[in-house]
Amino acid sequence: MTRVVFLDAGTLPQGLSFGADSGVHYTPHEMTAPAEVAERIATADIVITNKVRLGADEMRAAPKLRLIAVAAAGTDNIDLALAGELCIAVENVPDYGSYSVAEHAIATLFALRRALPAYSAAARDGRWSESPHFCWNGPRIRDVAGSRFGVVGRGRIGEAVARIARGVGTEVTFAQTPGMPCRDDELPLDALLEQSDAITLHVPLTAHTQNLIDARALRRMKRDAILINTGRGALVDAAALAEALREGVIAGAAIDVLDTEPPPADHPLLVPGIPNLLLTPHVAWASEAAQSKLAGRLVDLVKIESAKK
Numbered sequence: 001m002t003r004v005v006f007l008d009a010g011t012l013p014q015g016l017s018f019g020a021d022s023g024v025h026y027t028p029h030e031m032t033a034p035a036e037v038a039e040r041i042a043t044a045d046i047v048i049t050n051k052v053r054l055g056a057d058e059m060r061a062a063p064k065l066r067l068i069a070v071a072a073a074g075t076d077n078i079d080l081a082l083a084g085e086l087c088i089a090v091e092n093v094p095d096y097g098s099y100s101v102a103e104h105a106i107a108t109l110f111a112l113r114r115a116l117p118a119y120s121a122a123a124r125d126g127r128w129s130e131s132p133h134f135c136w137n138g139p140r141i142r143d144v145a146g147s148r149f150g151v152v153g154r155g156r157i158g159e160a161v162a163r164i165a166r167g168v169g170t171e172v173t174f175a176q177t178p179g180m181p182c183r184d185d186e187l188p189l190d191a192l193l194e195q196s197d198a199i200t201l202h203v204p205l206t207a208h209t210q211n212l213i214d215a216r217a218l219r220r221m222k223r224d225a226i227l228i229n230t231g232r233g234a235l236v237d238a239a240a241l242a243e244a245l246r247e248g249v250i251a252g253a254a255i256d257v258l259d260t261e262p263p264p265a266d267h268p269l270l271v272p273g274i275p276n277l278l279l280t281p282h283v284a285w286a287s288e289a290a291q292s293k294l295a296g297r298l299v300d301l302v303k304i305e306s307a308k309k
Contacts, residue, residue, distance in 0.1 A: 001025050002306040003064075005041050006048040007032040012071055014291035016048075016299055023306055041065065046302055051261075053077045059086055067091065067305045069298055074204060074232075089305070093297045095156050097290035101230050102160035104284035105200050106168065108254030111278055112226045113147065113198070115139040142197075142224070145169030150192040152212070153202030153231065161200055170198075178208065193220040198228060205232035215240040218249050226252040226276075230284040233258035239268040245275055252276035256284045 002024050006016065009028035018024040032040055032052050038061035041047050045064050047054065050071040059065060059082055068078055070092040083090050111117060118139050122128055128136040149170040151158050154177055162172045175192045176182045189212075193199060199221065203209050213227065214237040221227070227250060229236050238259060244250055253276070255269060261282055263270060269279060 002045045002302070003027070003043055004046045004048065004302055005029070005044040006071075007037065007040065007052040008050045009048075011050040012291060012295060012298075013286075014288075014295040016295055016302075018299065018302070022303065024302060038062075046305055048298060048302075049077065051077055054083075055079045056082050059083060059088060066308075067301070069093075069301045071294060071298055073097070076205060091301050093294055093301075096294040096297060097285040097287070098156045098160045100287035100290035101157050101202075101284045102164055103287070104256065104280075105161050105228050105230050105254075106164050108228055108256075108278055108280075109149070109165075109198055109200070109226070110144055112252040112254055112276070113142045113144050115141055117278060140224075147171070147197040148173065148195060150175065150187075150196030150199045151202065152189065152192070152199060153204075155202060157230075158200075158202040161202065189217075190220055193217055194222070196225060197222065198226045200228040201231040201235050203231055203235065205234055210234050211237045213237065213241070215244070218244040221250050223248065224251045226250065226254065228254045230256045233261065242268045242271065242274050242277075245277055252278070254278040254280075256280045257282050 004024055004026045006028040008031050010030040016026065018026050029040060034053070037052060037054065037058045041058065041062045043064060044062055046067045046069060047065060048069045048071055054068060054077065056079060059079065065088050067089045068083060070078060070090065073092060073094045075090055075092050078090055080090060115138065122136050122138055145168060147170050149165045149172050151162050151172060152175040154174055165172050173192060173196065174186045175189045176186045182188065187195065201213070212235045218240060241253055245253060255277065258267060258269065260267065269277065
């Protein structure tokens, strides 16, 4: 019998299903606090985690552990070096939600370029009813077609965003990949910020990308540009972004990820009254199709490892 523990199964509403004859004893936990990890994985052969961290103390407390399956594209919550030393395999699921995230980024691009949140509010709060005209005119409505769309990050998601964006008529330019020659369709980041009507972030969080978009970067952007972040929250300096939106440094931002999740009530981007901010609770990845693909891949990883026993 292969013992499998999912430490934060509540992050995957789709759920996992193993057949009665699979030889898998599956224990899902809605959520696991840091102090509970070691006890819950002590007898596990396989641990599945989305965002729960597994470090030295946790891995050394699980002598039978053979595989850590990360229910996400990244592995930044795992001590990879130690896992290698302990002969624990680490597998992630890198391509389950590329189009889900890409579609979310493009949807928010349309929403902010066309000021949909503002116009929806005006239709409901009485301003349309009080208009002397058949319509109610408010914030500028800017077409997506013909705009310049800057993509920061050239992985699977960045490329998927670019394909969709070109299909709706934008002029797509990538940021130059650090340490690589600049391609014909790439610009150094500063130049990309200065020339783009919208910027979307799809790079991993590293020491080099933390606060990649800070106060200086925001002031390099056009005043009518928008920022989209579906990557990692800490790519953006949240306090600087809140201030930039209040001051009209940029025209808007669509943010699906924050540096702390779930965020504290006093997070800079949760303060009421920040204009032109479209904030969603880390759901860009969560389409039904993406969840199904992720769940299926996790089941496959478990079955493959279980068959080795």
